[in-house]
Structure formats: structure tokens, C-alpha cells
Amino acid sequence: MTPTSDSTPHPAPSRPAPPTVEEARLTVPLVEDGQPLAAQVLAASGFDALVDEGVRRLSSAGSPDALTAAVREIAAGLWTAAVDRAQGRGAQGPLDLYDDRPLYWARTSLSAALRQLTSPHLTGQHQRYALLRLLDRRSRGIERDGDLWPDARADEVRVQVSGFDVFGLDTSVRHSNPSGAAALQLDGAVLETPYGAVRVRAVVLPVSYADFDQGVVEDAYGPVLQAGPDRADLITTISMTARGRMDVERWAADARGGTPDNLRDQHFGPVSRAARWPQPEPNPEWIETTLPHAAMVAAGTGPWPVVLKRGIQEWPAGASDPASLVAAPDPGPGSTPAAGTGGDYLSNESMYRSNRLRLALGATDVPGGHLHISALEYPEDPAVLGDDAFEADRRAVVDQTVALVRAAAAEVARRAQSKPRER
Structure with missing residues (x-):
């Protein structure tokens, strides 16, 4: 018998998935x-x-x-x-x-x-x-078509930064995140400095342990850290910290914990190794910032004070009792990390992952680190999205963040004038 219509079986449509x-x-x-x-x-x-x-x-x-x-x-x-x-x-x-x-x-x-x-x-x-x-x-700006640095000149300093999504939404869905706002202000921006122009590329990271386990940080930074003409001259992750401070974090720790993420998930222990990207051997317990923090502090940005933040949590070498956890200004020899200067949440992990990859890819000449920026103050009226004071406050935080990125890049550009990088 000759079929009169297509008799090839077709797979049934996929059923809708439950919401996250x-x-x-x-x-x-x-x-x-x-x-x-x-x-x-x-x-x-x-x-x-x-x-x-x-x-x-x-x-x-x-x-x-x-x-x-x-x-x-x-x-x-x-x-x-x-x-x-x-x-x-x-x-x-x-x-x-x-x-x-x-x-x-x-x-x-x-x-x-x-x-x-x-x-x-x-x-x-x-x-x-x-x-x-x-x-x-x-x-999120992580996967794009075309050149990594469109329209960039060979003599421009190239900087990649990342901010974060909003979070803490079980406390209030009204939350904003100035680090994500700063990323949107910075993507594609050309910042002028006394030592030449700086071109910035930015992405926004999720507040999700599962995405971090799947390598979202490495996927974001890997393309600009690989050897070749597209390698960045500076990288920094950015996130929000306590109110009224801007911290250049000194140490990232191979540790995770903190509050639940946006999916109400919590992970504890060492940071997972990312698939598809190289990792340094041995795995570093601590990674110290190489950002030009002295220039960032000296830049005189405001309204918030800028400091190189110290203070970590660790188990001293040989300690096996959980109660032996101690606080110290800097890591001790052979210690096991519990928290970096930026804590044990995804902020710390974004610094750790991006700089662990930087080391694995041999980009040791590329400064890298993390900038924690001030939290926001919300209107007293819980029914409004924002008001003039809230918007002015967020603009001040974001503008200072942009100024700190410019200050860091200007110092890299100043150094490059005496030893230009080949592209």
C-alpha cells in the first residue's frame, strides 16, 4: 500500500516546565x-x-x-x-x-x-x-556575536567588569543592585584618562550557585583572558556590600557559604572546578588581588571612603576541629579558608573564579580583583519603586564605581606607557 500522506512519526511537543x-x-x-x-x-x-x-x-x-x-x-x-x-x-x-x-x-x-x-x-x-x-x-552580555572589542584601537586599555543581578528578593522584590547598574553604564563605554582612552566590556552575573557550578563566571571572563589580541588589560568583578563603603577586596577564598541565592539554594565547602576551562595546579586556597588598589584609593572618589579591605576567616594549618576557626588580617601558611575579605558568598566566588582562571590561562600580567560597592537605602513608603532621594543615591554609588574603574584603568595605562603591550 502506498501512503497518501507523510507517515513518519513526529515526536510529541515538550511539556511545559514548572516555573523556577x-x-x-x-x-x-x-x-x-x-x-x-x-x-x-x-x-x-x-x-x-x-x-x-x-x-x-x-x-x-x-x-x-x-x-x-x-x-x-x-x-x-x-x-x-x-x-x-x-x-x-x-x-x-x-x-x-x-x-x-x-x-x-x-x-x-x-x-x-x-x-x-x-x-x-x-x-x-x-x-x-x-x-x-x-x-x-x-x-547578560556573556555570549555575543562579532568582535569582543568592537571598534577598539590597538592602543586602548581594555577592561572587563561584571556586576550582579538583584538579590535578597524574599526580603523585598523591590531590591536593585548598583553593581548591575554600573555594568550597564560601563558596557561599551570609552573612558578618558590622562594616559589615554579605556574601553570597557561588561556583563551581569546571576546570583545562583548552580550557574556558578556550570561555569558562568569562566564563560564570561575566559574569552578576554586567553592569549592573543583580545586579551584584556584589567579585569574586576563588582558586587554590593554594606552601606556606605567601597572596598577593594584583598583576598578571595576557595570557600563558599553565605545566605541562600536567588533560587533559595545554599552550597558550602570549596569552590567547584569549572568544566571546559583550565584550572591551576595545585588549586589555590587564596588569591590576592592585583588591582592597582593604591591608585584607586588615592583617586579621591566619593561620596564613600575607599579602602583595601583586609580580614579573612580560616582554619589554621593542621586544625581539624570546626571550632578552631579564627579571624586574621591575612591568610596564614597552610591554612584552610572559610571566608575571604569579601566573605563566603558569590561575591567572593566571582573574584576567586575569574582570577583562578586568569592564573590558569597565564594572564599573570593582567591585574584582577574585586570591588565591593555601597548598598542602597530605600524609600520609607513600601509601595513605591523609588523616589528622588533613592535615585540620587543609586546614581552616586554607580558614578563612584565608574570613577574607580577609570582610576584603576588609568594606572594600568600609565604603566603601559613605559612598557607597551603587544597585541
């Missing part, structure tokens, strides 16, 4: 019976239209290749829109340009839509999760 902890917060309001915070942020920034268009494109993709292409373009467009908005290009809505929250909540909204998508071209959960990863990495 982060995606479940999309419906959380600032106050009881209020509008969800995410919806307020998206409407006030014009990013609701980006989300709506992204969902439409996902739903209308006509083939597996078209679906993949849609995710790639949607994610890249979201990152570009966030950077453009932060830097005053085509901004919409009344939300302050220094606000980092539109990127986070738009990405989370699109992630939820993709996780729930029912499509004949989505035929396995492995395919869905591959697309979710693609959406995540490209919307």
Missing part, C-alpha cells in the same frame, strides 16, 4: 493586593513591550531553527536595549536610567514564557533547557 523560584516572584506585589512589582518595573521602563514582542516571536516561530534564532535575537536585543536605556539612548517610561531592574524582570519574564511555551518545534526538555541557557547567557 525566580519566575514565581513575577506575581509578587510590593504591598498586599497591589500590582506585581515586575509588572510595574516593566511598564515604567517600556520593557513590557520588549517582553510582549519576545513572547509573540517565540509563539510564532515556524521551525526548530526559527525558534533558536528567535531566542538568540530576543536575548541579544534585551541586553542591547538595557545598555542603551542605561546610557540614555532611546529610553522610554519614567523609570530612572540607572535602574537595573528592567533587565532582570524582563529576562525573568521571557524565561518564564519559554519554560511554559507549547510549540510543535519544541520536542524535548533538553532542547527547552538549551534554549533557556541561550536566553540567559546572551541577555
